[in-house]
Amino acid sequence: MLITETVRVALDALRVNKLRSLLTMLGIVIGVGAVIAMVALGNGAQQQIKERIARLGTTVLQIDPQRVSTGGIQSSTTVKLTTKDVDMILARSPNVVAVNWCQDRNFQVVWRNQNTNVQVTGTAANFLEVRGFHLAAGRMFGAAEEDGRRKVAVLGSEVLTLLNIESPERIVGEQIRIAGRAFKVIGVLASNGVTGFGDGDSQILIPFQTSRFNVIGTDRIDDIWALVSTEDSLGSAMAEIQASIRRSHKTRLGAPDDFRIRNRAELLSTLSETTATFTMLLAGIAGVSLLVGGIGIMNIMLVSVTERTREIGVRKALGATRLNILLQFLTESVVLCLLGGAVGIGAGMLGAQQFSRVMGWRTMTDVQSIIIAFGFSSAVGVVFGVLPARRAAGLDPVEALRYE
Numbered sequence: 001m002l003i004t005e006t007v008r009v010a011l012d013a014l015r016v017n018k019l020r021s022l023l024t025m026l027g028i029v030i031g032v033g034a035v036i037a038m039v040a041l042g043n044g045a046q047q048q049i050k051e052r053i054a055r056l057g058t059t060v061l062q063i064d065p066q067r068v069s070t071g072g073i074q075s076s077t078t079v080k081l082t083t084k085d086v087d088m089i090l091a092r093s094p095n096v097v098a099v100n101w102c103q104d105r106n107f108q109v110v111w112r113n114q115n116t117n118v119q120v121t122g123t124a125a126n127f128l129e130v131r132g133f134h135l136a137a138g139r140m141f142g143a144a145e146e147d148g149r150r151k152v153a154v155l156g157s158e159v160l161t162l163l164n165i166e167s168p169e170r171i172v173g174e175q176i177r178i179a180g181r182a183f184k185v186i187g188v189l190a191s192n193g194v195t196g197f198g199d200g201d202s203q204i205l206i207p208f209q210t211s212r213f214n215v216i217g218t219d220r221i222d223d224i225w226a227l228v229s230t231e232d233s234l235g236s237a238m239a240e241i242q243a244s245i246r247r248s249h250k251t252r253l254g255a256p257d258d259f260r261i262r263n264r265a266e267l268l269s270t271l272s273e274t275t276a277t278f279t280m281l282l283a284g285i286a287g288v289s290l291l292v293g294g295i296g297i298m299n300i301m302l303v304s305v306t307e308r309t310r311e312i313g314v315r316k317a318l319g320a321t322r323l324n325i326l327l328q329f330l331t332e333s334v335v336l337c338l339l340g341g342a343v344g345i346g347a348g349m350l351g352a353q354q355f356s357r358v359m360g361w362r363t364m365t366d367v368q369s370i371i372i373a374f375g376f377s378s379a380v381g382v383v384f385g386v387l388p389a390r391r392a393a394g395l396d397p398v399e400a401l402r403y404e
């Protein structure tokens with residue numbers, strides 16, 4: 001029996017049992033589709049994180065107080081960050097082009113009959129420049145308003161939702177009350193999303209001097225943000241900042257730092273590795289359904305061999321070799337997996353699009369994942385089709401003809 005005839009016989013056998021063939025393919029369709037959709041979700045999340053951090057800038061360093069260990073006991077640091085540290089950084093760090101500082105506390109905020117508890121951040125006027133935020137409406141307060149301790153505020157985008165405000169333009173120029181004090185809203189920030197450095201959308205910005213003397217009532221700084229000239233100079237800038245603050249704090253030689261410097265570029269790398277691992281986990285879980293589909297194919301093919309025992313005996317009696325019978329049943333198994341894989345690719349891409357459209361999740365279909373899923377489905381057809389094919393090829397023609 002020629003190879004082309006063997007393939008034709010295998011395809012005829014699949015056409016005769018259309019419903020059984022479709023149900024057998026279903027496991028492969030679900031497996032391949034799930035792998036492609038899950039990888040698309042993982043890739044979309046990874047790309048979204050990269051874009052958010054890149055939008056805020058990878059040349060920004062964050063400095064905040066750090067707990068230090070005294071005599072093996074973990075205790076709160078007694079040294080605080082202040083504007084003196086900021087001045088020292090600016091004076092002794094040539095690779096730092098700008099510095100922003102802030103202090104924050106949660107306060108009750110009231111607008112008309114709406115109220116919420118939200119983070120209020122006292123910060124310098126260069127907040128937008130250093131932190132990479134943008135305005136959706138209005139303006140940012142200036143250095144003169146900061147020095148004059150003016151009661152003006154810039155709202156984060158999520159604060160509007162918390163106060164049931166329809167649009168940014170609606171609140172600009174209105175009065176709100178922060179911790180019982182009246183503030184005029186002069187601007188609204190555009191959304192930046194959660195980036196791993198806190199949720200910048202759920203905060204209200206006020207001038208640092210206003211916060212220091214009228215709201216929070218302390219000169220303690222919770223965070224210092226340093227804008228570095230280039231990514232290549234990040235290492236040098238970190239060393240300069242470390243030396244500057246140690247000098248400002250008069251830290252003894254060999255004593256640990258009482259502050260921490262965080263790098264967004266390092267965070268980007270860490271988050272990328274985490275999301276890549278998460279994507280592989282999702283793909284692995286989805287890949288289990290491919291194995292289940294392969295077991296289903298093997299089960300159906302074994303049943304098919306039993307049902308067609310007399311047919312196999314007739315073919316062997318007419319001259320079909322063991323190889324012909326082996327190829328016939330193996331072809332049936334592989335064709336089921338290839339067709340299931342092809343349909344699964346379409347289902348996976350469609351599923352990823354639906355996740356994005358209906359649920360608003362970011363998805364990115366990966367060509368590599370499509371190739372791997374399709375190749376794996378083909379391998380499943382070969383691996384799980386070998387046993388039924390070998391059983392069929394090993395049947396004795398005389399015994400097969402006697403089979404009832």
